[in-house]
Every structure is written in structure tokens, then in C-alpha cells.
Amino acid sequence: MFTSLKRIFHFGWINFSRNPGPNLAVIFVLVIVISLVTSLYLFQRPAKFLIEAIQKKVDVSVYFKENSSEEEIFKISQQISKIPEVKSTEYISKAEALEKFTERHKEDPVLMESLEELGINPFLASLSIKALDTSSYEGIISFLEKEEFKPLVEKIDYYQKKSVLQKLLFINYQVNKFGIIFSIFLAAIAILVGFSQIQLSLYNSKQEIGTMRLVGASNFFIRGPFIVQGIIIGIFAALITALIFGGALFLLNPKIESFVPGLNLLGFFTGHIFVILLIQIITGVSIGVLASSIAIRKYLKV
């Protein structure tokens, strides 16, 4: 058995190394297929990154009435912090709110003059609440709308943001759904193209397979080398694709980072290189092996 396997691997390597033309054509098509699959995996990253960036900016502000004391507000803050869905709470006092406003609008003389004319601090103390997930805000709000908090709470700045949040959730859902459908569609096309290319290159071996059968080769001995050839082609295509992606990301990463600050695709690529290589090799090898086996089956009927 070991001798047979050794010979099958040897024949497979000979098939691969002695037919550089057709094999290169198959590798080229597989590189395109694997690139598509890799892109689908890799571009989840920017999509997730953008959604996370937007989610980070979303919060709910609870404004307290003028007569609410800091102790009362801290008490509420402690109760809110105990809700598992809450990520963080931040207390902004009247003075801090005024300071932030002045800092933000110091270049705007009209606003600054109006503030001076007013003579008092018009801002309210508030709690800025961030949830772990955008879908948790509804629950947090209903907690704040309880009767016991009504004498203290002036307003909850959520309903203005509600539509933005819902849109965000909807976009997130749609992106995921469309991404999955699009990935399946692209992968199916890519696999079909890879299949036809391999079958086309094996068409020339039709007569050779017939001869092998006539001299007494078993199906295992005929199919084996072509499957090994498929494996070698798949591995080569995967390694070439990994090199292309590594090189392209190395060159393009500074531009991507300047366009979307904080998005480090090269870091993601190198950090997940084993997973990516595994996906690429599995894609390449499975297309290579499946297409070879199916194509050979047709010619084994002598």
C-alpha cells in the first residue's frame, strides 16, 4: 500500500511538472477563485470596523432637572451600571457641560455673546449611557422611564437618535444578509469556472486514461495521480494568492489607514494568516480534487 501511495504521489507530481501550460492555466483560474473567497473573508473586517465605529459613537443622554442633586444622579448612575447590557455611564455636571460647549463653540462669537447675555448656566447635568449593543437601548430607556425617576429626569435624548439607531441596525442586518447571499453566489460561479478549467485540461488525458485501463491499471491507480495533481495545483494556487494579497496589502495598507483611520487590514491579514491560508488551501484543494475526480470518472469507462 505504501509503495502504491508513493508511486501515485510520484505520478501526480510528474503529471503536474510535465504539463506546465495547462496546469498554469488552471492555477491562474484558481488564483482568481481563491482571491474572491479571500476577499469575502477579508472585507468583513472593514464592514465590521465601520459598524463598530458608528456603534461606539451612539449613546443615550439622560438630562436631569435643575433641582436634582448630584447624590441623586449618582444613585441613578449606580443603578444603571448594574444593568448587564450597559457598557459605561459618564456623569456630565452642569459646569462640565458649559465648559464643553464653550470649548466647542469658542470660535463662534454669536453663540458666545448670547451665552454671556444670558448670565446663567443654561445647561443641565446629564448621564451619558453606552450600551454593549445597539439593540439594548430600548430596555435601558424603559428602565429610566420608571415612575421613581420621573421627578428627577427632565428628558431622555433617545427618541431623536432612535431612527438613526434603527437605520444602523437595519443596515447592519442587510449588509450581513446581502454579504452571505453575494458570497454564496460568487463562490458558486468561481467554483464552476474552476471546475470547467480543470475538466478542460483533463480532456487531453482522455486517451491516456483509456490506455492505462487497457494495460491493467486499476481505477485507484488512474484516479490517484490526477487527484494528487489537483492537490498540488490547489496548494500552489493558494500560496500564490496569499503572496499576492500579502504584497498588495503591504503596499496599500498606509493608504487604507489614511482613508479609514484605525483600519489596519495588513495587521488583520498577518494576525489571521493561518486561518486565511487554511481557507485558501481548502478552497484550492477541494476544487482541484473534486473537479479532477468528476472529470476522470467520465473517462474510466473503458
Added chain:
Amino acid sequence: MIKFQNITKVYPQNIIAINNVSFDIKEKEFVCIVGRSGAGKTTLLKLLLAIEQPTRGKIFFEGKDISKINSRNLPKFRRKIGAIFQDYKLLPSKTVYENIAYVMELMGRSDREIARETLQILEIVELENRSHNFPNQLSGGEQQRAAIARAIAHRPQLILADEPTGNLDPYHTQDIIRLLKKIHKLGTTVILATHHGEIIDSLKERVVTLEQGEIIRDEEKGRFII
């Protein structure tokens, strides 16, 4: 060794290639099957190699009905036969050496044994200097010698040669016939299908003559008469 028992082969559109043919071939015999093109020579050899199945009748090889061999055991059966074809049927992506070694590799022989046998056979067919060439780098005569080498390398019990000299000039034809005689002398049964009269007459072996799928003559030390 081989028994054709009332063999009939009918192809689609009612083309009768072989019609109720019966004859036996003994071990170590040299049998020439002659006839015009379309007489049924190649069909007879295809039936013996189990490439085709007879429409009626049975073929026995060493007492076993060939039609009963299942696809799993077919390769083992075919390794008992060394087949030589008019169009050589060498494996184009393998060198002469690899073509000859191929069947022995299928049989699981050791690398050392394969190397020794292959070199011996290459010497017999005088292709030592061509061992690393590919079939498309050889002349017609050389290709046919390589095909014969492949057919005899694993020492089969039977050699089937279907028009082995069909594409060769007279010089190379004599070469091939000399080789087949040599193989026969070493104790292998040989079936030679040809329409080459001079060869048949010079061989002075058994001749089975086919015409329109039927045996019209079967003579020991026969001659080519059509």
C-alpha cells in the same frame, strides 16, 4: 488456454462483426489471425481484452468466463495479457523507461526489480539509448518497439498484437516480427492479427482466416490466402 465458444458480436444498426466463431488456442501457441479490413480481427482481440462484450457466446481464459469478470478484477485480468496496438498507445507524458516500468509499478513490484527488468527489456528491443525520450521523440519503429517492450516487460501469459506493423516500413516490420518470434520462443502465447501476407507466409505458424466475421480457414503452419 483460450476458448472462443460460439462468439457473435453485433454492433448497433445490426452490424455483425463476428458471427458464431469457435476456436481454441493452446498455451505457448503462435496464432495469426488474418483477414481483410473489417473481417473482425480487431473485434476478436477487443473481446479477448474485455473492451467489448460478446452479444452471444462465451470466451474462456484459463477456464474462466471473461464476461463474468467484474470491473474490480478486470485490471488484474488485463495484466495477464500484453497488448500491442497499431497506433502504439504509449503514454505520451511518460518516457520510454516509465512506459515500460508502468505495468510493473501497477503490479507492486519493487523499484530494484523494476529497474533490472526494464533495463533488460530495453536491451532486448534495442532502445537503451532512448530510455529517457518521450514517445513523440521516437520514430514509428522505435515507438512500436517501446510498445512491445511495455507489453512483455511484466512477463504476461499472452501477447495480443493487433496490426503491429501496420504503420511501419519493411525494415522495421521485420524487426518487430523478429521480436515477436523471440518472445514466443521464450514461452509466451502470441496472437498476431494482421493483413500482411508476407509476414504470415514467413512465420509458418497457425493461421486462422476470417471473412465477414466468420472463420473460413484454420490451418497449422498456414499461409495467407484471402
